[in-house]
Amino acid sequence: MKVLAAMSGGVDSAVAAARAVEAGHEVVGVHLALSRQPGTLRTGARGCCTIEDSMDAQRAANMIGIPYYVWDFSERFKLDVVDDFIAEYSAGRTPNPCMRCNERIKFAALLEKAVALGFDAVATGHYANIVEDENGNRELHRAAAWAKDQSYVLGVLTTEQLAHSMFPLGSTPSKAEIRAEAAERGFSVANKPDSHDICFIPDGNTRGWLADKVGAEQGEILDRNGEVLGKHEGAVAFTIGQRKGLNVGYPTDDGKPRFVLEIRPKTNEVVVGPREALALSEVAGTKFSWAGLDPLASGFIRESGESFECHVQVRAHSDPMPATARIAPATEGVDNVGDAMGPELIVRPHEPLIGVSPGQTAVIYVGTRVLGQCTIARTVSAVPVEV
Amino acid sequence: MWSARGKYGVAVTIYLDHAATTPMRPAVVEAFAAALPVVGNPSSIHSQGQFAKRMLEEARETVAASVGADSVEVTFTSGGTEAINLAIKGLFWARNSGAVARPRILVARAEHHATIDAVEWMREHDGAVLDWIPVDAFGRVDVDYVHAALADDVALITMLWANNEVGTVQPVFEVSALAAASGVPMHVDAVSAFGYVPLDFHAAGIAALSVSAHKIGGPVGVGALVIARSATVTPLIHGGSQQRSRSGTLDAPGAVAFAAAAQEATHDLAATASRLIELRDSLIAGIRQAVPDAVLRGDSDDRLPGNVHFTFPGCEGDSLLFLLDVAGFSVSTGSACQAGVPEASHVLLAMGLDEPAARGALRISLGETTTADEIAQFVEALPRAVGQAAAAGYSSRDTVLGHYPGA
Numbered sequence: 029m030k031v032l033a034a035m036s037g038g039v040d041s042a043v044a045a046a047r048a049v050e051a052g053h054e055v056v057g058v059h060l061a062l063s064r065q066p067g068t069l070r071t072g073a074r075g076c077c078t079i080e081d082s083m084d085a086q087r088a089a090n091m092i093g094i095p096y097y098v099w100d101f102s103e104r105f106k107l108d109v110v111d112d113f114i115a116e117y118s119a120g121r122t123p124n125p126c127m128r129c130n131e132r133i134k135f136a137a138l139l140e141k142a143v144a145l146g147f148d149a150v151a152t153g154h155y156a157n158i159v160e161d162e163n164g165n166r167e168l169h170r171a172a173a174w175a176k177d178q179s180y181v182l183g184v185l186t187t188e189q190l191a192h193s194m195f196p197l198g199s200t201p202s203k204a205e206i207r208a209e210a211a212e213r214g215f216s217v218a219n220k221p222d223s224h225d226i227c228f229i230p231d232g233n234t235r236g237w238l239a240d241k242v243g244a245e246q247g248e249i250l251d252r253n254g255e256v257l258g259k260h261e262g263a264v265a266f267t268i269g270q271r272k273g274l275n276v277g278y279p280t281d282d283g284k285p286r287f288v289l290e291i292r293p294k295t296n297e298v299v300v301g302p303r304e305a306l307a308l309s310e311v312a313g314t315k316f317s318w319a320g321l322d323p324l325a326s327g328f329i330r331e332s333g334e335s336f337e338c339h340v341q342v343r344a345h346s347d348p349m350p351a352t353a354r355i356a357p358a359t360e361g362v363d364n365v366g367d368a369m370g371p372e373l374i375v376r377p378h379e380p381l382i383g384v385s386p387g388q389t390a391v392i393y394v395g396t397r398v399l400g401q402c403t404i405a406r407t408v409s410a411v412p413v414e415v
Numbered sequence: 416m417w418s419a420r421g422k423y424g425v426a427v428t429i430y431l432d433h434a435a436t437t438p439m440r441p442a443v444v445e446a447f448a449a450a451l452p453v454v455g456n457p458s459s460i461h462s463q464g465q466f467a468k469r470m471l472e473e474a475r476e477t478v479a480a481s482v483g484a485d486s487v488e489v490t491f492t493s494g495g496t497e498a499i500n501l502a503i504k505g506l507f508w509a510r511n512s513g514a515v516a517r518p519r520i521l522v523a524r525a526e527h528h529a530t531i532d533a534v535e536w537m538r539e540h541d542g543a544v545l546d547w548i549p550v551d552a553f554g555r556v557d558v559d560y561v562h563a564a565l566a567d568d569v570a571l572i573t574m575l576w577a578n579n580e581v582g583t584v585q586p587v588f589e590v591s592a593l594a595a596a597s598g599v600p601m602h603v604d605a606v607s608a609f610g611y612v613p614l615d616f617h618a619a620g621i622a623a624l625s626v627s628a629h630k631i632g633g634p635v636g637v638g639a640l641v642i643a644r645s646a647t648v649t650p651l652i653h654g655g656s657q658q659r660s661r662s663g664t665l666d667a668p669g670a671v672a673f674a675a676a677a678q679e680a681t682h683d684l685a686a687t688a689s690r691l692i693e694l695r696d697s698l699i700a701g702i703r704q705a706v707p708d709a710v711l712r713g714d715s716d717d718r719l720p721g722n723v724h725f726t727f728p729g730c731e732g733d734s735l736l737f738l739l740d741v742a743g744f745s746v747s748t749g750s751a752c753q754a755g756v757p758e759a760s761h762v763l764l765a766m767g768l769d770e771p772a773a774r775g776a777l778r779i780s781l782g783e784t785t786t787a788d789e790i791a792q793f794v795e796a797l798p799r800a801v802g803q804a805a806a807a808g809y810s811s812r813d814t815v816l817g818h819y820p821g822a
Contacts, residue, residue, distance in 0.1 A: 095740065097733070144806045144808070145734060145804070
């Protein structure tokens with residue numbers, strides 16, 4: 029196959045590219061330029077997007093013996109990932125930019141350009157597995173290395189995207205083995221630190237960066253009765269479930285700590301309350317997709333609308349929780365942004381989920397298989413609120 | 416489209432990027448190799464130093480003759496970029512060293528980045544006022560604008576002899592006559608013109624001229640700024656004052672190699688140029704026939720003999736470059752790279768193109784070693800690459816492979 033290896037300049041994608049070559053594929057390395065003004069050198073926790081990273085990627089491609097190019101996706105990245113990130117936070121939601129990047133850039137813009145230019149697949153250094161069933165249908169599964177598993181951020185892949193994806197690291201039991209392999213191959217990036225945090229926020233200070241982009245104005249901290257408890261320095265500085273940094277001067281009557289329950293960007297208000305008010309018995313969204321066959325075609329349900337048992341995961345590294353899911357048919361009326369209410373994926377965890385914000389993605393697993401995902405738009409509190 | 420690759424992943428390629436750099440001439444390799452083992456710093460007083468100095472000065476004479484200048488006017492540099500920086504900054508500083516302030520730099524819009532970035536730096540750090548000379552749809556500077564803009568407060572005027580991207584040969588003599596009449600020193604960046612069109616420093620009557628060795632089959636890392644006897648250029652690099660306006664140990668082997676290249680590139684320039692013009696025009700005709708909607712950029716007659724530049728509507732230059740590369744052809748989008756990212760060319764934007772059109776650019780540049788067969792092979796391979804690049808198109812934000820039932 030003709031394979032495009034997406035090379036960030038990190039150790040994982042370098043090894044993935046080398047393995048694709050050894051698997052007999054014709055491989056070309058491509059580094060995605062995601063910023064029009066890239067930094068010169070890697071700083072802090074960033075592991076991509078600087079000129080140093082681009083040079084690391086090129087050096088690895090040279091050592092593997094594959095051609096290497098830089099493709100510019102900076103405009104798309106700004107529109108679809110950075111601006112989206114700002115808009116979501118401004119609306120009081122909590123987006124996952126890495127997921128958005130997979131959904132709109134790596135497995136959309138990049139993959140589509142690759143296919144148009146004659147490639148059969150895009151290989152990345154993600155830790156996840158693709159398994160084919162007896163009929164050749166592709167399924168997305170967790171990586172062998174659970175500690176490094178990245179199937180959550182790939183949950184947005186559609187069947188068609190999965191058909192053109194390749195994850196050469198999926199069956200490796202640990203990151204240490206990847207580093208050892210990189211060292212054996214002589215890659216200069218063998219000991220390069222892992223990237224974490226958000227690549228377009230160089231110093232890792234998400235709150236400060238957001239405050240700079242959307243502005244931060246002083247607003248009120250309220251309890252669930254609407255009583256003003258104090259002031260805050262900008263609603264975007266908070267996430268749901270946050271306990272520290274509230275600066276409410278006096279304690280609650282029962283002495284229990286307060287948590288952020290709700291962020292109201294329109295009125296610049298932050299609502300706080302007890303931990304039990306964070307518990308959710310249901311999360312749901314109309315923006316969902318299946319990574320492979322849907323539950324009906326997979327045989328998990330016999331007719332559409334039936335419930336099925338699964339696990340739900342709401343963050344990249346949180347534990348999967350046992351849950352029951354079903355698809356409710358489209359209803360009349362419009363949602364809160366004015367769109368027609370399409371079918372909704374409804375997930376009911378067996379134990380309440382704590383501290384989940386609208387905008388987060390719920391990924392649905394059956395065993396190790398990623399069935400699909402939905403962007404959480406609606407939540408139901410587990411405990412009726414006493415006010 | 417995917418050709419076999421050998422060691423280092425380099426395919427058996429047809430090289431059509433001579434404007435970026437061109438193969439070192441066999442005579443240059445020979446002269447360079449012979450000069451490299453010579454011991455002796457040309458600035459040393461002993462006999463070995465004197466021998467190295469003699470090599471260097473003979474080379475300087477050859478280089479001077481190749482551009483119509485005197486030996487004393489040639490200052491060797493590390494290449495074209497240093498020469499351009501020395502000319503612009505050095506002339507600006509010298510012109511502003513007295514009581515009279517001359518903050519204005521007259522500079523053309525479609526210059527090479529060595530000039531653009533140098534004058535921008537001067538604006539930010541040295542109070543230079545940039546007066547941009549417009550260019551027409553072919554990339555040619557507006558002589559009337561220069562005429563109107565020349566005044567006592569102009570420190571210098573700087574422009575290309577020929578545009579490095581679209582190949583348009585500039586009206587150097589018309590502008591230099593105006594500059595001379597106003598007493599404003601003029602620098603000409605002749606890096607891409609050298610070896611392809613005749614240069615005559617004295618006839619042009621300019622203050623400074625930049626050239627580079629590797630563009631004419633010499634080594635990378637050697638260039639020269641030709642500085643008129645009458646001009647004053649404040650140095651950029653300070654040290655042992657080995658040359659006029661430049662310090663640093665003299666590079667005798669580099670100068671020898673540069674001289675060998677200059678000698679070969681200019682001694683039979685008319686014949687070389689006419690051979691290249693024939694190839695160039697057959698390539699232009701071939702591309703027009705193979706891809707009818709491709710648009711030739713730059714002037715079709717006043718054009719560097721080795722330069723072919725087209726924009727392909729609906730294509731991204733980097734897609735085209737990739738497809739042609741894997742098919743075995745080395746070409747260029749012509750524009751500068753930031754971390755290897757092709758940006759829309761400022762030259763094409765200055766010529767009035769919009770960004771989408773400018774992004775579909777491809778420069779195919781011919782040189783000494785180019786053959787008619789290579790041109791034919793390129794023309795044969797081009798339509799397929801253009802078709803595929805057009806299918807990949809500009810990045811659309813609508814996903815094709817993914818669909819979101821609820822979205």
